[in-house]
């Protein structure tokens with residue numbers, strides 16, 4: 092077994108990487124990253140994802156160097172051609188990769204596999220991203236799931252697959268093929284909107300393991316309650332690491348189980364956390380079985396939903412965190428500053444956009460796609476369809492979040508709003524989530540002038556709620 096290529100994609104790690112383990116059995120193993128955003132169709136990585144990818148590739152490249160190997164990066168407009176060129180330059184006899192599950196990439200991979208096998212190459216694809224393949228978790232009648240609870244019950248009943256350590260990489264090939272530096276991919280922004288990203292994130296496998304470690308030690312206990320409090324560091328922040336495959340769900344599950352055995356941890360915290368990892372699996376299951384999920388509502392009635400007209404100004408206010416509704420503005424500003432938003436707040440801002448403002452969920456999905464460091468086609472499209480009420484196992488349409496009540500309940504001391512909307516910092520808790528309800532004198536004392544230092548609310552929450560429910564009646568009948 093002479094030379095093998097490992098084609099790295101969303102598995103930017105050395106440990107628990109089945110394709111890397113298999114490729115390492117060969118006399119030589121050449122790790123390759125091919126950059127061709129056009130392969131992803133309408134869903135090429137957004138700006139925040141590109142930032143992450145840049146740093147993740149740098150980290151992977153450094154780890155491979157340290158292990159005596161090298162990451163060969165090439166940019167191309169034709170992935171098959173590019174792989175063929177590397178195969179011919181290196182005399183590789185085998186190619187390994189770990190699967191991705193986006194519809195455009197599945198199609199690309201199928202075409203490449205077929206073509207290279209016809210060329211006489213041994214091509215193998217494996218699973219590094221999911222606890223189980225989307226087609227492995229089936230109902231008794233062989234069909235796929237549309238509801239989370241039975242899906243997760245079925246997946247949880249399957250024996251866990253233990254994660255594998257990083258393989259020892261074989262001796263370098265006699266000559267490395269040519270590659271290009273990460274910088275040449277042009278992934279970083281031209282203007283420095285990423286200045287807060289650096290203090291928040293550490294892309295790469297070591298950063299992923301450190302985030303997991305911190306979470307296990309400081310937030311797994313109490314997760315079930317704290318996960319809904321955006322003002323606390325109550326969640327793992329593993330989502331971008333998981334998206335780029337810097338850590339696997341198998342590693343996470345094994346580490347959580349180990350922690351549970353070694354310390355006393357309430358079962359409900361562990362179950363609650365693992366079930367969130369389960370939602371990610373469910374999102375992939377849905378995307379695999381409903382490949383149109385990123386653009387079409389799974390509930391077809393929503394194709395005819397009466398969206399509001401003339402929403403450009405409202406959309407801009409929402410994107411910039413200037414809606415005049417504090418918890419929404421806090422979330423949108425958090426997203427802009429650090430490329431991430433707390434899950435509870437994603438639901439609140441999504442509800443305001445799709446229900447109170449009646450702007451299509453696909454518009455919010457596209458904004459998240461560009462701004463989230465964890466932008467993930469499966470989880471993002473499932474999340475937006477869930478919020479809109481048009482997806483599988485979604486919140487019913489008529490459950491419209493009241494952002495004031497949500498703020499009072501989940502950010503009662505206002506830590507979150509005060510951090511991201513500093514112009515309201517001096518308001519008493521009682522009025523923080525609805526500054527328009529504060530008496531004039533209180534506003535004055537807090538230095539708040541509505542319509543000047545902070546916007547008045549973009550919509551009347553009660554009227555717009557009624558309008559949204561009326562619009563829903565339209566498509567129901």
Ligand SMILES: Cc1cc2nc3c(=O)[nH]c(=O)nc-3n(C[C@H](O)[C@H](O)[C@H](O)COP(=O)(O)OP(=O)(O)OC[C@H]3O[C@@H](n4cnc5c(N)ncnc54)[C@H](O)[C@@H]3O)c2cc1C
Pocket residue numbers: 318326327328329330331333334364367368369370371372374432433434435437438441459463465466467468470471472474475478
């Ligand atoms: C409108 C909307 C859009 C979203 N878009 C994305 C997206 O593009 N990418 C993304 O990874 N998540 C998305 N989510 C899900 C969720 O908000 C994030 O996964 C979560 O906030 C990440 O933070 P964490 O890693 O600290 O989560 P934790 O609470 O620590 O959860 C652990 C892991 O479980 C997974 N997870 C948690 N909640 C969900 C969920 N609701 N759906 C799917 N997986 C989940 C994530 O991989 C996460 O890292 C979206 C949710 C909504 C409501």
